[in-house]
Amino acid sequence: MGTKDDYYTEIKLYDDSVFAYKATREFPFEVSDGKWIIHGDTVILNSEPCANPELLQHPPVRTYKMFTKAKYLVKGNSLIPVSNSGKLQRGESLSRQN
Numbered sequence: 001m002g003t004k005d006d007y008y009t010e011i012k013l014y015d016d017s018v019f020a021y022k023a024t025r026e027f028p029f030e031v032s033d034g035k036w037i038i039h040g041d042t043v044i045l046n047s048e049p050c051a052n053p054e055l056l057q058h059p060p061v062r063t064y065k066m067f068t069k070a071k072y073l074v075k076g077n078s079l080i081p082v083s084n085s086g087k088l089q090r091g092e093s094l095s096r097q098n
Contacts, residue, residue, distance in 0.1 A: 029062040045070040
């Protein structure tokens with residue numbers, strides 16, 4: 001979980017290698033889901049295309065966000081976005097909340 005500008009973000013990684021992403025302000029405005037894998041100290045997200053995101057059973061959704069080999073460095077309880085070349089990127093970092 002984390003924040004970026006004025007919204008709250010969340011990526012849930014499930015034991016069966018499925019992930020769910022959501023960004024909210026007053027209601028969810030970005031969602032995604034797909035598969036994740038760990039490669040070394042990096043989590044890689046690959047979303048599954050959504051043919052009709054407007055039909056998702058969520059509160060109003062503005063964007064179905066696509067992840068294609070999106071990489072996040074695993075550091076303690078946080079996921080930090082990295083570029084394909086392995087450099088840390090500015091952006092949202094996500095921390096595990098208990």
